[in-house]
Amino acid sequence: MxxxxxxxxxxxxxxxxxxxxxxxxxxxxxxGERMALLxxxxxxxxxxxxxxxxxxxxxxxxxxxxxxxxxxxxxERSQLDYPVSALDVAAMGALSRLPxxxxxxxxxxxxxxxxxxxxxxAELSEETFGKLSGGQRxxxxxxxxxVQEARVFLLDEPFSGLDRPGSELLEELIGALAAQGRGVIxxxxxxxxxxxxxxxxxxxxxQVAVGPPDAVLDLDVIxxxxxxxxxxxxxxxxxxxxPPHHHHH
Amino acid sequence: MRRAIAEMTLIGIAGGLLGCxxxxxxxxxxxESLAHSIFPGLVLATLTGVPLLLGAAPAxxxxxxxxxxxxxxxxxxxxxxxxxxxxxxFGLGVLLALSPDSPPGLQGLLFGDILGxxxxxLIAAAVLAAVVVAGLLFSHARLLAVGFDRGFxxxxxxxxxxxxxxxxxxxxxxxxxxxxxLGNLLVVAVFVGPAAAARELTERMAPMMxxxxxxxxxxxxxxxxxxxxxxTAGGASVALAILAAYVLAAAAxxxxxxxSSPRRAGMEATIG
Numbered sequence: 001m002x003x004x005x006x007x008x009x010x011x012x013x014x015x016x017x018x019x020x021x022x023x024x025x026x027x028x029x030x031x032g033e034r035m036a037l038l039x040x041x042x043x044x045x046x047x048x049x050x051x052x053x054x055x056x057x058x059x060x061x062x063x064x065x066x067x068x069x070x071x072x073x074x075x076e077r078s079q080l081d082y083p084v085s086a087l088d089v090a091a092m093g094a095l096s097r098l099p100x101x102x103x104x105x106x107x108x109x110x111x112x113x114x115x116x117x118x119x120x121x122a123e124l125s126e127e128t129f130g131k132l133s134g135g136q137r138x139x140x141x142x143x144x145x146x147v148q149e150a151r152v153f154l155l156d157e158p159f160s161g162l163d164r165p166g167s168e169l170l171e172e173l174i175g176a177l178a179a180q181g182r183g184v185i186x187x188x189x190x191x192x193x194x195x196x197x198x199x200x201x202x203x204x205x206x207q208v209a210v211g212p213p214d215a216v217l218d219l220d221v222i223x224x225x226x227x228x229x230x231x232x233x234x235x236x237x238x239x240x241x242x243p244p245h246h247h248h249h
Numbered sequence: 250m251r252r253a254i255a256e257m258t259l260i261g262i263a264g265g266l267l268g269c270x271x272x273x274x275x276x277x278x279x280x281e282s283l284a285h286s287i288f289p290g291l292v293l294a295t296l297t298g299v300p301l302l303l304g305a306a307p308a309x310x311x312x313x314x315x316x317x318x319x320x321x322x323x324x325x326x327x328x329x330x331x332x333x334x335x336x337x338x339f340g341l342g343v344l345l346a347l348s349p350d351s352p353p354g355l356q357g358l359l360f361g362d363i364l365g366x367x368x369x370x371l372i373a374a375a376v377l378a379a380v381v382v383a384g385l386l387f388s389h390a391r392l393l394a395v396g397f398d399r400g401f402x403x404x405x406x407x408x409x410x411x412x413x414x415x416x417x418x419x420x421x422x423x424x425x426x427x428x429x430x431l432g433n434l435l436v437v438a439v440f441v442g443p444a445a446a447a448r449e450l451t452e453r454m455a456p457m458m459x460x461x462x463x464x465x466x467x468x469x470x471x472x473x474x475x476x477x478x479x480x481t482a483g484g485a486s487v488a489l490a491i492l493a494a495y496v497l498a499a500a501a502x503x504x505x506x507x508x509s510s511p512r513r514a515g516m517e518a519t520i521g
Contacts, residue, residue: 053404073400082273082397083454092394096405103390128452148405 003030004066006152006183007052011061014044014051020059021047027201027210029152031181034174036194036213039203040226045187048203049154052185067183070150072141072158080130086140087125090115093147108147115143119173135166139173152183159188191217250477256366256374256430257473257487260439261466263378263423266385268444268465269458270416273396279417281437282335284424286312288342288433291358296351300373305425312338342433361432361484364477370429377426384419392416393454432484439465442491449502468494 005028015021022044029035037045050056052069090112091104098104104112116125119139124132129140138158145153155174159167171193174184178198186197194200195213202208202216202225209221271280287305294304312334320330346355357365366374385392395402395412402409420440427436447460472487479486 071400071404073398079273079397083448083452083457084393084397085453088393088454089397092390092397092401092405095390095394095402095407098390100391101387144401 003032005030006065006067007069008064008066009061012048012051012058012063013060014047014056015059016047016056018059021205022203023060023206025061025201025203025207027199027207029183029185031151031183032178033183033199034178034197035183035185035199035201036197037185037187037201037203038189038191038194038225039187039208043204043225045203046156049156049185049187052152052154065152067151068149069152069154070145070148071154071156072138072145074156082130084129085126086116086121086129086132086136086143087112089129089140090125090143090147093144093149096148111147112143115146116140118146118176119143120169133166135162135170138162138170142173142177150182152185153177155184155186157187157189159190159193191222250364252366252368252371253364253430253473253477254470255371257469258466259371259374259378260427260430261443261469262462263381263426264439265443265447265462265465266458267381267420267423268440268442269447269454269461270385270392270396271420271440272444272448274413274416276416276420277437277441278331280420280424280440282331283309283312283417283421284428284433284436285335286338287421287424287428288339288358289345290342291428291433292342292345292351292355295355295358296345300369301429302373302377302422302425305421305428308338309421339433357432358428359432359434360482361428361430361435361487364473364483366429374426374429377422381419381423381426384415384422388412388415389454430484431487435484435488438488438491439469442488442495443468446491446495446498449498450505464494464498465491 007027007029009028010026012025013020013023014025015023025048027035037048039045047056049071051058051063052065053071054065054069087109091108093115094104094108094111098108113122113125116122119142121132121136121139121143124136129137132140142153153174158170162170174186178184185201188194195217197213199211200213200216201210202221204225204227208225209216271277287308290304290306290308291301292304294301315334315337316327316330319325319333320327322330343359345351346358391402391407391412394405395407395409399409402412423440424436427439431439443461443465444457446464447457451457451460468490469487472490473483475481475490476483476486
């Protein structure tokens with residue numbers, strides 16, 4: 001089989017201090033797959049991502065991560081008045097390949113420039129990182145992970161705080177990463193977006209469902225994922241989720 | 250006077266470069282604490298006639314150990330531990346320095362003696378400054394990455410704690426250089442003022458470091474000349490010259506930002 005899974009989890013339990021925050025997670029991520037991670041806040045999405053990064057040890061089950069994973073953090077975490085350019089930040093991805101006394105040189109900066117080109121920021125490579133918009137900063141951090149030669153990209157609610165053009169650019173970029181054979185896992189609250197991708201993994205302290213969105217995302221699964229009732233919003237055709245004690249049938 | 254100029258230049262180079270990291274890592278309080286807690290070591294070194302660095306190193310190690318131990322006491326925060334240890338060490342140093350049995354001249358350690366370095370002082374300062382510059386050169390990329398995003402640095406296999414420890418060791422070495430000229434009470438000025446001023450004027454690390462060195466050396470020499478010709482206290486003159494440079498840079502930086510982004514300026518105007 002040419003498409004060896006990048007990640008394989010079977011009956012995986014992860015949590016803190018010996019207590020599982022999410023349990024029974026079984027899925028595999030293949031090259032080129034875009035997977036949406038759905039679930040309520042506190043449902044275990046971030047915990048699972050941390051396990052994939054190796055920050056948390058599995059409490060049970062098995063986890064095989066066969067490719068380098070890179071997290072794309074919320075950019076509020078990094079200092080916005082830090083005196084670095086977009087190119088400087090992207091080039092930091094090369095540091096793991098360099099001995100401790102070396103700084104990114106010509107070839108690393110060239111790789112950083114190519115990565116910025118790939119995320120559509122070639123002409124802003126010399127701009128100060130903190131002066132870029134939120135969406136642009138996020139794409140710089142994706143470029144940094146490209147320089148890091150990551151094959152799996154983990155994005156934790158990357159669309160929150162982005163305006164519409166920013167969201168469209170990011171979704172396009174996620175598609176392009178997948179087309180190059182990379183795996184992408186995106187924690188999101190946007191069901192419509194999840195439907196456009198290759199697979200969904202629904203978590204609510206335990207795994208509710210996994211598979212292609214068309215097969216998985218029915219009302220029952222969505223209700224069990226979010227622990228509430230799903231209502232069709234009049235007029236718009238959009239769905240909303242109500243907490244259990246707000247049933248209006 | 251030539252020796253004093255050489256000494257001030259060395260202090261300016263080490264202080265300006267290292268100061269950039271002190272400002273970016275928000276270590277001003279740590280720098281001040283470090284300077285004060287090495288004081289008893291400096292006094293003992295002077296009393297026994299050994300090089301200042303031999304006194305400074307064990308004092309810093311002891312102070313760091315004491316901070317770690319005291320911070321472990323339930324209900325005592327790290328900040329409190331630093332405050333207790335630093336004042337304790339500094340008090341011990343002052344007690345030693347001002348005891349009737351101590352030879353005169355120890356107040357030079359408190360207020361500095363920028364006009365009177367010996368050849369030996371100069372050589373020691375040059376060696377330490379070279380160590381600081383080399384250390385910063387080699388650890389530049391790591392310092393930049395850890396300061397920007399600790400979590401990512403850890404994911405890349407770096408150890409942020411180790412990178413910070415290297416920075417603190419270099420800082421201690423630089424303080425040992427600068428304390429001879431500027432004195433224990435004012436030494437922190439050269440690690441904070443020039444870098445903070447440079448930050449107002451620049452947006453990249455390399456220009457920030459060069460600007461900080463230029464300001465530290467320039468203001469240092471201005472203070473030195475003022476002290477020489479006007480008879481004012483050396484360390485204090487240098488510290489005030491650095492402060493003046495910072496005020497000018499902060500004003501220039503504010504003007505520049507107003508000028509370069511009319512949108513933001515307009516918003517401020519409507520708010521104000």
